[in-house]
Amino acid sequence: xxxxTSNYEYRKxxxxxxxxxxxxxxxxxxxxxxxxxxxxxxxxxxxxxxYPSYLTTVELRQAYDAVxxxxxxxxxxxxxxxxxxxxxxxxxxxxxxxxxxxxTLLAFALGGYSIPVGPVEPRRLxxxxxxxxxxxxxxxxxxxxxxxxxxxxxxxxxxRPEWDVDLxxxxxxxxxxxxxxxxxxxxxxxxxxxVSPALQQLVQSAPLALQVALIIICADFVxxxxxxxxxxxxxxxxxxxxxxxxxxxxxxxxSRGHFLQVFSERALVLVPLYLLGxxxxxxxxxxxxxxxxxxxxxxxxxxxxxPLKAIFVTPQFHHWHHSSEKPAIDTNYSAHTVLFDxxxxxxxxxxxxxPAEYGTTKRLPRTVLGQTLYPLTALLPKRLKSxxxx
Numbered sequence: 330x331x332x333x334t335s336n337y338e339y340r341k342x343x344x345x346x347x348x349x350x351x352x353x354x355x356x357x358x359x360x361x362x363x364x365x366x367x368x369x370x371x372x373x374x375x376x377x378x379x380y381p382s383y384l385t386t387v388e389l390r391q392a393y394d395a396v397x398x399x400x401x402x403x404x405x406x407x408x409x410x411x412x413x414x415x416x417x418x419x420x421x422x423x424x425x426x427x428x429x430x431x432x433t434l435l436a437f438a439l440g441g442y443s444i445p446v447g448p449v450e451p452r453r454l455x456x457x458x459x460x461x462x463x464x465x466x467x468x469x470x471x472x473x474x475x476x477x478x479x480x481x482x483x484x485x486x487x488x489r490p491e492w493d494v495d496l497x498x499x500x501x502x503x504x505x506x507x508x509x510x511x512x513x514x515x516x517x518x519x520x521x522x523x524v525s526p527a528l529q530q531l532v533q534s535a536p537l538a539l540q541v542a543l544i545i546i547c548a549d550f551v552x553x554x555x556x557x558x559x560x561x562x563x564x565x566x567x568x569x570x571x572x573x574x575x576x577x578x579x580x581x582x583x584s585r586g587h588f589l590q591v592f593s594e595r596a597l598v599l600v601p602l603y604l605l606g607x608x609x610x611x612x613x614x615x616x617x618x619x620x621x622x623x624x625x626x627x628x629x630x631x632x633x634x635x636p637l638k639a640i641f642v643t644p645q646f647h648h649w650h651h652s653s654e655k656p657a658i659d660t661n662y663s664a665h666t667v668l669f670d671x672x673x674x675x676x677x678x679x680x681x682x683x684p685a686e687y688g689t690t691k692r693l694p695r696t697v698l699g700q701t702l703y704p705l706t707a708l709l710p711k712r713l714k715s716x717x718x719x
Contacts (some may be wrong), residue, residue: 337656340685346484357419357426360412364429367409370462372436374402377458378444384458386507387451393463395446403442409433457506464503464620472580472628481631481644481683489577497697499584502591509595516596517603529606540611545618547601549665555597556662557675559590567707571700574693575627578648583627587701622665627651638678641666649677652684 352359377384378395409429416426473487502509532540559569571587602612626647634643642663650661660677663670670676694700 337654339679339682342482342683342685344482344484347486347489350486350488350490352487355419357416357421357423360419361416361422361425361429364409364412364416365425365432366429367405367412368429368432368436370465371402371406371409372432372439373458374398374405374462375436375439375441375444377462378446379440381449382452382455384456385449386455386457386460388510389457389460389463390449393459399442399444399446406433406436406441453507453511455507456504458504460506461500461503465499468499468580468624472624476579476629479631481629485577485579485629487579489579491575491577491695492579492581494695494697494700495575495581495585498586499581501588502584502586505588505591509592512592513596513599514603517599520600520604523604524606525604528604532605532607537608537611537614540607541614541618544602544605544607544611544615545665546668547605548598548615548619549663550669551597551601552594552664553662553669553673555594556664560659560662564708567704570689570693570707571703573651573689574695574700575651576688578627578644578651578687579629580624580627582651583623585700587704589704619665639667645683646678648684648687649679651687653686653688653690654684657684658690 352362373384378399381390381395410433413426413430413433416429417423477487532543535543556569559565568587568589572585572590575582575585602615622642626642626644628644630644632644634641637643638646642661642665646661646667649657652658657677660675661667661670662675667676667678693703
């Protein structure tokens with residue numbers, strides 16, 4: 330640790346309660362938003378049942394019972410109508426209530442929860458509407474609940490600044506899951522020359538827990554160096570800076586990311602999985618573990634995780650990675666474990682402190698379009714300046 334870092338004076342983060350954005354019982358806003366959310370998801374679910382080949386993912390369809398999920402759809406639709414009617418009765422935010430009910434009635438008109446479920450013609454490329462619905466409901470139920478019960482920053486509201494930007498990224502990343510997997514698998518097959526049948530047989534013969542541990546370590550090694558390159562390579566940083574432009578950490582914050590990084594990250598992490606050739610059960614466990622941890626480490630949770638933080642990446646560890654404070658810049662690159670940050674001297678986590686500031690040292694555009702174009706706008710002036718000096 331440098332003397333500059335050791336002498337750094339850590340501060341506490343101050344979060345003021347935003348009364349204008351706060352959700353309060355009895356005002357109609359909570360019921361109105363709930364009605365719109367459930368109405369939107371209900372309509373998307375009905376469309377997915379009508380056009381499963383185009384709006385559902387082959388891999389995910391194998392993991393759920395489409396008929397059983399129609400019961401969940403049924404309750405979602407009726408609750409949307411209930412919350413919409415309640416909003417109208419409360420006589421505030423009536424537009425939200427009316428919109429939620431309209432979306433649900435449209436879903437009923439298209440067939441509702443009674444659409445026959447039959448065989449699905451598989452298509453290589455489709456929109457992951459089913460993945461989006463299940464992931465959004467699961468994230469809200471698990472992580473939003475935890476954040477309200479055990480928040481690190483109690484005054485941080487659910488609809489904090491730029492929540493809508495990050496919700497857009499969340500939806501886009503899940504809808505494009507098929508395209509991401511196709512690109513990732515295509516990229517991984519370029520390493521066919523390195524496949525060792527003997528190694529894959531050895532891995533598959535290992536106990537399930539050992540296979541999962543091996544996947545986590547190998548994937549973490551690749552993600553560590555990919556992440557570090559994005560930080561320490563000047564022409565790659567503007568792409569990754571989009572992810573770091575988040576200034577309020579919560580379960581949605583991890584969704585923000587430039588599409589170039591999203592595709593490259595998924596492609597690179599599939600390489601060790603392709604070479605190891607583990608069992609399907611081990612892969613499924615890793616996918617669930619990685620997906621939950623990715624949301625967890627960005628969350629607004631105060632858990633310390635005790636001795637587990639000496640092994641795994643936790644919210645405190647990753648929050649420091651997102652800090653714009655000097656000692657934390659370009660540290661904590663790991664995605665799953667803290668092993669490689671410790672090995673390569675990029676570990677930073679003062680035990681008693683959390684960041685006071687998040688985001689980038691230079692503020693990025695605050696819109697999705699501005700952030701998508703940011704790598705070009707950031708690098709183009711440098712290129713023009715370089716050309717003028719020749």
